[in-house]
Amino acid sequence: MAVNLKTYFTQYRDRVETALDQWLPGDNIHPAHLHEAMRYSTFNGGKRVRPLLVYLTGDALEIPTKQLDGPACAIELIHSYSLVHDDLPAMDDDDLRRGKPTCHKAYDEATAILVGDGLQALAFHILASDDSMVNDATARLRMCALLAHSSGSRGMVGGQAIDLAATGKSLTLAELQDMHIHKTGALIRTSVMLAAYSKPDLDTSSIENLDHYAKCIGLNFQIKDDILDIEGETETLGKPQGSDLNANKPTYPAIVGMDEAKRMMNDLHQEALESLSQLGDKADPLRDLAEYIISRKY
Secondary structure: OOOOHHHHHHHHHHHOOOOOOHHHHOOOOHHHHHHHHHHHHOOOOOOOHHHHHHHHHHHHOOOOHHHHHHHHHHHHHHHHHHHHHHOOOOOOOOOOOOOOOOOOHOOOOOHHHHHHHHHHHHHHHHHHHOOOOOOOEEEEEEEEHHHHHHOOOOHHHHHHHHHHHOOOOOOOOOHHHHHHHOHHHOOOOOOOOOOOOOOOOOOOOHHHHHHHHHHHHHHHHHHHHHHHHHHOOOOHOOOOHHHHHOOOOHHHHHHHOOHHHHHHHHHHHHHHHHHHHHHHHHHHHHHHHHHHHHOOOO
């Protein structure tokens, strides 16, 4: 990871966690057990890649950082809720998340379901009520609509449904990409677009280029996850190595082979970089992040 990107990771992780701490109800507030579990699931060592994308895109577009705290919190809360629900026995049935007991293991299944519901609702409350965000009602409504679409049946939730239906079945490459464009890619793209929508006068060309950048790195995020499931180590991954392979889930290496999966990842990386060309040096941190996604160890 580039030295500057390490600095951004630390700076913006701390910033979004400070903001999340202010928005999440305290664990001494009734119902305390639920609020404690919501905090447990949100502050569990995540990399905060999606909030980082919000901030770095905003930096490239010269948007005041304070306006981005709300969108950064909202996208991370949606992501956190999705992980809590994905880990449930009825879904992926995982016992570990980032090296710690999953929410339903640390608490119980009913609480985990309610945690996801609460985190999702809080995300939209923030977008609707954060006074520090862009002062443009149309832009705010557009952001709410985008997050609702990308986290619903046409986005992340739909991707999870496709994933569950695909377990143990053979998929074509196109079907696998469609699944991950929904499941993983939707929130990655939304992270970038929430920042773009925070600048209401941004031209169409810039919006389209940023969206394509986000689409490319979103697919790469999943390809790299699939590669790490085979080549990574349990201690580093925070979950059992080979868990997707053992569950007979469709993955890029399983469908096209490891060499082809890595070639696809490199091609998408080049497309992502080309999409940032009109933004010049201001987009260098976004370029570094694209490189981080394909070179990370967990």
